[in-house]
Every structure is written in structure tokens, then in C-alpha cells.
Amino acid sequence: MKLSSIPAFVLFMLAGLSGAAANSYTVENVAGGLEHPWSVAFLDDDRMLVTERPGRLRLIDRNGLRDEPVAGLPPVFSSGQAGLFDVLPARDFQASGILFISFAHGDDDANHVRIIRARFDGDRLHDVHPIFTAQPAKSGDAHYGGRMAWASDGSLLMGTGDGFYFRELPQQLDNHHGKIIRILDDGSVPPDNPFVTREGALPEIYSYGHRNVQAIVVDAAGGRVYAHEHGPRGGDELNSIEAGGNYGWPLITYGRDYSRALITPFTEQPGLKQPLLHWTPSIAPGGMALYQGDHGPWRNSLFVAAMAEKSLRRVALGADGLPGEQEVMLKELDQRVRDVRSPPGRSAVYVVTDEASGSVLRIRPTDTSVAPVASIAGGQP
Amino acid sequence: MSTPSIARVVVAFLVAVVLTTLWGAAVQTQFNLSALAGIGMEVDASLRLGTMARDMASGFFPTYAGYIVVPTLLVAFLLAEGLVRWINGSRWFWYPLGAVLGLLVGIPLVNYLAPVALLVGASRDPACTVIMAAGGALAAALFVYLLAPGWRQVVAPRPHP
Numbered sequence: 001m002k003l004s005s006i007p008a009f010v011l012f013m014l015a016g017l018s019g020a021a022a023n024s025y026t027v028e029n030v031a032g033g034l035e036h037p038w039s040v041a042f043l044d045d046d047r048m049l050v051t052e053r054p055g056r057l058r059l060i061d062r063n064g065l066r067d068e069p070v071a072g073l074p075p076v077f078s079s080g081q082a083g084l085f086d087v088l089p090a091r092d093f094q095a096s097g098i099l100f101i102s103f104a105h106g107d108d109d110a111n112h113v114r115i116i117r118a119r120f121d122g123d124r125l126h127d128v129h130p131i132f133t134a135q136p137a138k139s140g141d142a143h144y145g146g147r148m149a150w151a152s153d154g155s156l157l158m159g160t161g162d163g164f165y166f167r168e169l170p171q172q173l174d175n176h177h178g179k180i181i182r183i184l185d186d187g188s189v190p191p192d193n194p195f196v197t198r199e200g201a202l203p204e205i206y207s208y209g210h211r212n213v214q215a216i217v218v219d220a221a222g223g224r225v226y227a228h229e230h231g232p233r234g235g236d237e238l239n240s241i242e243a244g245g246n247y248g249w250p251l252i253t254y255g256r257d258y259s260r261a262l263i264t265p266f267t268e269q270p271g272l273k274q275p276l277l278h279w280t281p282s283i284a285p286g287g288m289a290l291y292q293g294d295h296g297p298w299r300n301s302l303f304v305a306a307m308a309e310k311s312l313r314r315v316a317l318g319a320d321g322l323p324g325e326q327e328v329m330l331k332e333l334d335q336r337v338r339d340v341r342s343p344p345g346r347s348a349v350y351v352v353t354d355e356a357s358g359s360v361l362r363i364r365p366t367d368t369s370v371a372p373v374a375s376i377a378g379g380q381p
Numbered sequence: 382m383s384t385p386s387i388a389r390v391v392v393a394f395l396v397a398v399v400l401t402t403l404w405g406a407a408v409q410t411q412f413n414l415s416a417l418a419g420i421g422m423e424v425d426a427s428l429r430l431g432t433m434a435r436d437m438a439s440g441f442f443p444t445y446a447g448y449i450v451v452p453t454l455l456v457a458f459l460l461a462e463g464l465v466r467w468i469n470g471s472r473w474f475w476y477p478l479g480a481v482l483g484l485l486v487g488i489p490l491v492n493y494l495a496p497v498a499l500l501v502g503a504s505r506d507p508a509c510t511v512i513m514a515a516g517g518a519l520a521a522a523l524f525v526y527l528l529a530p531g532w533r534q535v536v537a538p539r540p541h542p
Contacts, residue, residue: 080498142498164498165505171420232502251422257502258495260440261409264417265432 025329030350030360031065034058037352039086039147039287040360042343043093049120050352050360053083057101057125060360072118072125077104077111077141085113085146090185091154097121100131100185102146102158110137113144113160113176117185131187132204134176138163143230147287149216151225155182155190157206159213159227167250167263170209173201178249180213180227180241182206194244209247209272215288216241217302222321226276226302228288231255232263234280238304238315238323239273248272254280277315277323284308286354287339293347295365303349305337312337312351312363329363385528393527397454397520401480402446403437404516409503410436416503448500449484449491454517457483458524472525472532480517488513 036053043049050058055076056069076084082104090098097119105114115132118125143161151157162170162178170178173195181204182193195201212230219226225241235255239247252266254275268274279285286305291298291314302323304313314327330337330351338354348364385393410433418424457479464475488510492499504510525532 140498167502168416168420251417251420256440257413258497258499259409259444259501261406261413261436261502262432262439263413263502264422265428265435266422 024366026364026366027330027333028362028364030362031058031060032357032359033065034352034358034360035356036083036354037338037358037360038084038354039339040341040350040352041087041089041099042341043089043120048350048360049087049099051084051087051101053085054078055084055103057084057087070120070124072128073101074103074105074116074128077106077108079104079108080141081144082111082141085144086148086158088148088150088156091150098185099125100148100156102148104141104144104146105130105133106137108141109139111139111141112137113146113158115148115156115158115183115187117187131185132158132181132183134160134181135202136175138166138177140165143212145210145213147213147215149218149225151182151218152220155184157182157216157218157225159210159216159229161212162210162249164212167211170211170249171246171251173198173205173208176202176204178208178210178212179205180207180210180216206243207241207245207247209245209249209251211249211253214285215304217288217290219290219321222317224321226288226290228285228304230284231278231280231282233258233260234278234282236279236282236285237275238277238279238285238302239275240321242273245273246271247275254278255282282308283311283313284336285313286337287341287352289340289342289349291349292342292344293349294345295347298347298349298365303340303342305340305351307336307338307354310334310336312340312349333361335359385530385532389528393524394454394458396527397480397524398446398450400523401450401454401484401516401520402442404519405445405450405513406437406441407433408513408516409441409501409509412503412506412509416506445501448495449487453483453487454480454520457517458521461521472529473522476521476525477518480521481514484514484517485510 037050038053039051041049047061055078057073059066085102088100090096099118099120102115105112112134114130116128117131118128142164145159145161148158159180160176169175183204189203195205196203210229213227215228217226227241228238232255235253250263252269252272254267257263283306286307289303291301300317302315311331312329316324318324336354337351339352342349348362351361353359414424461475461479465472488504
């Protein structure tokens with residue numbers, strides 16, 4: 001362990017110990033000193049990759065965080081919310097070494113969210129080439145989405161954002177902004193995408209009417225695709241995604257403008273999908289994971305990272321896949337939580353904290369008898 | 382020489398703030414609804430009036446008034462009064478001009494300084510900012526009108542010795 005990381009380690013262990021009595025989990029530091037880490041991906045039992053928003057891909061292995069970033073990453077537009085976003089190993093990563101990486105590409109006047117495909121040899125990226133670039137280019141440095149997930153059929157899903165200044169674009173099918181897109185792993189379009197035959201529509205679009213998608217989780221067993229997105233002031237949404245669905249932004253929302261003005265007078269309209277739940281006031285959700293470990297009370301739960309609330313939320317799912325009670329965790333850390341992952345076969349979940357000196361933390365359950373602590377505000381329409 | 386009482390100035394200033402804020406609320410509502418109409422929402426007159434009333438009565442009022450209108454009009458009116466006294470100009474000219482220019486600077490400035498991408502979303506459209514700022518002219522003119530009796534003597538030419 002580096003000397004500089006010892007204070008952080010002590011802090012997290014103390015937080016974990018103090019939390020153990022009240023919260024039935026412990027918090028352990030896996031790696032620290034990361035600059036605004038955005039996403040974490042598990043490559044195998046020993047290695048994980050972490051993206052840092054300014055544009056670095058970092059490897060953590062048995063020896064800890066490697067000092068040198070993974071080489072071979074293309075230039076990243078880093079400004080405001082723009083930067084390096086998600087890293088997703090191919091489903092056959094162990095054999096192919098293929099990674100998919102999303103990031104902001106371009107400059108302040110003209111930029112896009114882009115997905116590249118690359119081969120990782122354990123030290124650097126090779127054979128890097130883009131397979132998707134959101135169109136058209138937009139200006140500014142806000143609302144990119146960027147989170148990816150594998151659909152059950154092996155296609156690749158990614159959420160995008162409305163670019164903030166262009167909030168009408170999510171309702172128009174001639175652009176990729178405010179959408180969930182679905183492509184194959186070579187960038188081609190699946191022939192059964194919902195708008196492939198509609199004239200004027202971009203064929204990669206899978207669903208639309210999103211504001212700023214922050215996570216996608218595929219529950220293959222339950223047959224649902226969950227996604228959540230940032231609302232404006234309130235109205236963060238957890239949605240069940242359906243092909244061709246219109247999720248309403250900005251025609252309907254439970255949020256308001258930052259000035260508290262109405263963005264729209266409506267919270268529901270015919271033909272527009274309602275969220276499974278909304279968080280008002282906003283918690284600013286980050287990543288999301290479906291728990292895949294063996295800790296009984298956490299089974300059938302979604303874990304949702306929350307930045308504004310500085311917490312990790314556990315959302316219990318009913319047998320029908322609908323959200324139920326929520327538990328607020330990690331408030332004692334007082335740090336923005338950007339991402340959460342639940343590797344298969346491990347009882348712990350892993351989070352990254354969105355701080356100038358952020359960390360990867362391991363959250364271990366300590367009590368197998370605890371039910372959800374509290375039902376938390378957050379409307380269910 | 383007489384000047385308006387502090388109480389009258391405060392009341393006139395508050396009236397100007399309320400008028401500017403209500404104008405701004407109405408303008409940004411119409412821009413928001415027009416944008417929604419552009420993507421297919423049916424927006425009739427009753428929806429426009431109802432939404433405008435909701436915005437006027439909502440949290441937009443204290444947000445816009447507190448972060449933008451009050452500081453802007455305060456600075457603008459102080460500068461206008463200084464110019465009136467310095468170059469002996471007309472308050473009917475300097476106050477409205479100061480209010481409009483102040484809001485044209487104040488709205489983008491607060492948008493820029495706000496921790497969110499844009500405090501007033503409708504001001505994404507520069508035309509919205511311009512029309513919101515125009516409300517400052519009306520409010521400033523009302524401010525001058527309300528205080529005019531006391532001010533007539535303030536600006537009276539000084540007799541030469």
C-alpha cells in the first residue's frame with residue numbers, strides 16, 4: 001500500500017466499522033487516488049479496469065492500482081460532464097480480450113458520445129476503432145449518457161443524453177440524443193431494431209424521450225431492461241425499457257427546471273411511458289447493478305449509485321420485477337457515488353466515488369438477517 | 382432639496398422587482414411551451430394561461446427574483462441614479478436603459494455562475510433573454526413614476542451664485 005493511501009484506508013475502515021453496527025455492511029478501500037472515476041469493470045477474479053473522467057483507463061490487479069494508465073486510448077474531450085465514460089468487456093473477453101469503451105469525442109463546439117472497440121493485452125489497447133458515434137455533433141459539455149450494457153441477445157445497448165441545451169431532440173428520431181441505442185458488437189445495426197424501416201429515423205435507436213441516461217441493467221432472468229436517467233430538478237427516473245418506447249422527456253416529467261419553472265405542465269400523457277419510480281427531489285443516480293451475489297437480503301435488488309444524495313441505494317425488486325422498498329447506504333461516507341457493480345459469485349458490491357481523489361470501495365454485507373431499513377421518499381406513479 | 386423617503390423607495394423597488402419577475406415568468410413560460418409545441422404538444426390558450434399562472438405562483442418567482450432581478454435592479458438603479466446626477470440626464474431614460482442592460486448581463490451571468498448548466502432553461506434561446514430583459518424597462522419606468530414627485534426637486538437646476 002502506498003503511504004499516501006493510508007489515511008484514506010483508515011478513513012474508510014473507520015467508516016466501515018462505524019457503519020457495521022448500524023448498517024450491516026463494512027466498507028473497504030480497494031484503490032484510491034483516482035481522479036473522478038466513472039466506471040469500473042471486472043475482467044476476471046484478479047483484475048478490474050477503472051475509467052477516470054479526464055481520460056485515463058486504469059488497471060487494478062493483485063498488486064493494487066497500476067501507476068501508469070493503460071496506453072492506446074484515443075484523445076478524449078474532457079470538460080464539464082464530458083470525458084471518459086464506460087468500459088465494458090466483451091462477453092467473450094477471456095478469449096478475445098475485446099473491450100468497448102465510451103467517451104466524449106471532439107471539442108466544445110462539436111462533440112459526440114462515441115464507442116470504440118479495442119483489444120486489451122493486459123498493458124495497452126490495440127486495434128482501436130470507433131463503432132458508434134452519436135449524430136449530429138453538438139456543442140457544450142453536458143448530458144452525454146455513455147453507460148453501456150449487453151442485452152440478452154448479445155447486442156450492445158448504450159444510453160445517451162440530450163446535451164442539456166437541446167432538450168427537444170429526444171423526441172425526434174433523426175438524431176441520437178436522448179436515446180438508448182442498440183447495435184451489434186461490430187457497430188452494425190440489428191435488423192430488428194424498432195425504427196430500421198421508418199423513413200428519417202436513425203436505425204440505431206432502441207428507445208427515445210430520455211433526458212440523460214446514466215445506467216442500463218439487463219435482467220435476463222426477469223426479462224426486463226432497467227435504465228435510469230437524471231431528471232432536472234427532481235424527476236430522476238427508473239424505467240423499464242421496451243423497444244420503440246417513448247419515455248416522454250421533455251413532454252412529461254416529474255421534475256422542474258433548475259429555476260423551479262415548469263418544463264412542461266404534464267407528468268403523464270397518452271402514449272408516453274411512465275417511470276417505474278421517480279426520485280423527487282433528485283438523487284442524481286450514477287451507475288446501477290442487479291445484485292448477483294449470495295447475500296440473502298440483497299438478492300433481487302438493484303443497487304443505484306447516487307451522486308447528489310451521496311449514497312448507495314438498494315431498491316428491492318418484487319417477484320414481478322417492480323421496485324419496492326429502498327435502503328439508503330453509505331451516507332456516512334459523504335461522497336458522491338458514481339458507479340456500482342455486483343460481480344457474479346461475490347457477496348460484496350463495488351462502488352466508485354466521484355471525487356477529485358476518488359476511490360474504488362468494496363461493500364461487504366455483515367448481517368444476513370436485516371430487512372430493508374426504511375422506505376424512502378420517491379414517488380411511484 | 383427633498384428626496385423620496387426610504388420607505389417610498391423600498392416600496393417602489395419592490396413593485397419594480399415584482400413586475401420584472403412576473404414578466405420574466407410569463408415570458409419563459411411561453412418560450413417553454415412554444416418549444417413543446419414544436420415537438421408535437423397541443424398548446425392552446427388555456428394551457429398557456431394556466432401554465433403561466435402556475436409558473437408565476439411557483440418557486441420560479443423567488444428563484445428569479447432572488448438570484449437575478451433584485452441584485453440586477455439594485456445595481457442598475459444605483460448606476461442610473463449616479464448618471465442622472467453626474468450628467469443631469471433624465472431618469473425616464475437612464476433607469477429603463479439600466480434595467481434592460483442589467484438583465485441582459487445578469488441573466489447570462491447567473492446562468493454561467495450557477496452550479497447547474499443553466500439556471501433558467503428557457504434562456505437557452507437568446508430571444509427569451511432579450512424579451513425577459515425588456516420587462517425591466519417597464520418596471521424601471523414604473524419605479525421612476527412612483528418616485529417622481531420627490532425627485533423633481535432633486536434634479537432641479539442649481540441657481541448660479
